[in-house]
Amino acid sequence: MIEHYPNGVAVSRKAIEVPDWIIEELLEMRQAAWDLHWNIDGDVATHVDSGDAYSLESQRKMPTIVHPHYPDPPQSIEFTEWWVAAEHAIYEVVLKYLERYPLLIHSLWWRDKGHALIYEPGAGLTLHQDNNVGYSWVNREQIVGRCELSTRNVLTTTLHVDDCEGGEMHFPYAGVTIPAERGDVLCFPANYLGAHEVTPVKEGSRRISYLGWFGQGSMEPMRSPKGEFGAELVEIQDPRLHPAANFHWQTTLDEDFVRSSGWTEDEMRREYPTFFDQRPALYWPKEDSSDDS
Numbered sequence: 001m002i003e004h005y006p007n008g009v010a011v012s013r014k015a016i017e018v019p020d021w022i023i024e025e026l027l028e029m030r031q032a033a034w035d036l037h038w039n040i041d042g043d044v045a046t047h048v049d050s051g052d053a054y055s056l057e058s059q060r061k062m063p064t065i066v067h068p069h070y071p072d073p074p075q076s077i078e079f080t081e082w083w084v085a086a087e088h089a090i091y092e093v094v095l096k097y098l099e100r101y102p103l104l105i106h107s108l109w110w111r112d113k114g115h116a117l118i119y120e121p122g123a124g125l126t127l128h129q130d131n132n133v134g135y136s137w138v139n140r141e142q143i144v145g146r147c148e149l150s151t152r153n154v155l156t157t158t159l160h161v162d163d164c165e166g167g168e169m170h171f172p173y174a175g176v177t178i179p180a181e182r183g184d185v186l187c188f189p190a191n192y193l194g195a196h197e198v199t200p201v202k203e204g205s206r207r208i209s210y211l212g213w214f215g216q217g218s219m220e221p222m223r224s225p226k227g228e229f230g231a232e233l234v235e236i237q238d239p240r241l242h243p244a245a246n247f248h249w250q251t252t253l254d255e256d257f258v259r260s261s262g263w264t265e266d267e268m269r270r271e272y273p274t275f276f277d278q279r280p281a282l283y284w285p286k287e288d289s290s291d292d293s
């Protein structure tokens with residue numbers, strides 16, 4: 001069951017059972033990320049690559065990114081398998097979400113597996129929307145035609161990996177606040193209607209979320225040479241051929257939706273009149289581009 005709120009915000013409660021050891025392994029990866037990127041000296045945290053120094057306090061108020069699909073240091077095989085299963089469970093939630101918004105089906109071309117964020121007490125996020133590319137803080141040369149990936153985000157998914165005191169998702173335009181409860185999966189628009197903030201985590205607690213996105217657009221113009229400006233956008237892959245890739249074409253979304261919803265052809269036509277006139281997003285290799293005629 002999905003609870004729907006205004007502006008396309010929705011929650012599926014207890015969609016996934018999260019074992020304790022998943023959290024322990026994420027925390028190990030978080031510590032490794034800290035050790036790799038930061039030199040800590042008293043109250044000062046210096047970034048290893050940039051050399052920029054910050055107060056340790058200010059850095060502790062930022063969530064740390066962890067990539068569970070590329071565990072570093074390597075974690076157990078069960079860890080990787082669990083995250084594959086979690087991805088699948090999130091996908092099933094999205095299929096149910098689409099029963100409320102079936103016209104969204106053909107706007108979900110590909111999926112970005114995303115990443116986990118770990119927040120310590122006092123950490124939160126200010127109000128933002130997930131398809132903002134950040135023109136205000138990075139210059140044009142670093143963005144245009146290169147790092148515009150977030151402009152293609154259509155739908156955000158968030159799995160709450162653990163319970164948290166504070167760390168709520170507040171959606172001011174939708175007028176809803178959702179606490180972080182273990183195993184819940186949220187879906188919401190990546191655009192301004194789903195703008196959100198994360199309230200500060202309370203003392204003695206911790207927040208762990210796993211974020212993913214569904215988007216549209218070929219991303220062709222956004223590729224950047226490896227390492228340039230610190231951005232490397234990988235090609236979107238067919239999940240059947242490259243299951244480990246981070247970006248997957250959603251080639252079976254149509255049929256998966258029909259299976260999940262159980263809608264008849266007549267119901268499908270009523271809810272989405274042009275559904276059968278369209279095709280699911282497919283990867284079309286460059287050499288096939290002349291076949292359009």
Ligand SMILES: [Fe+2]
Nearest residue numbers: 128129130196
């Ligand atoms: Fe966000």
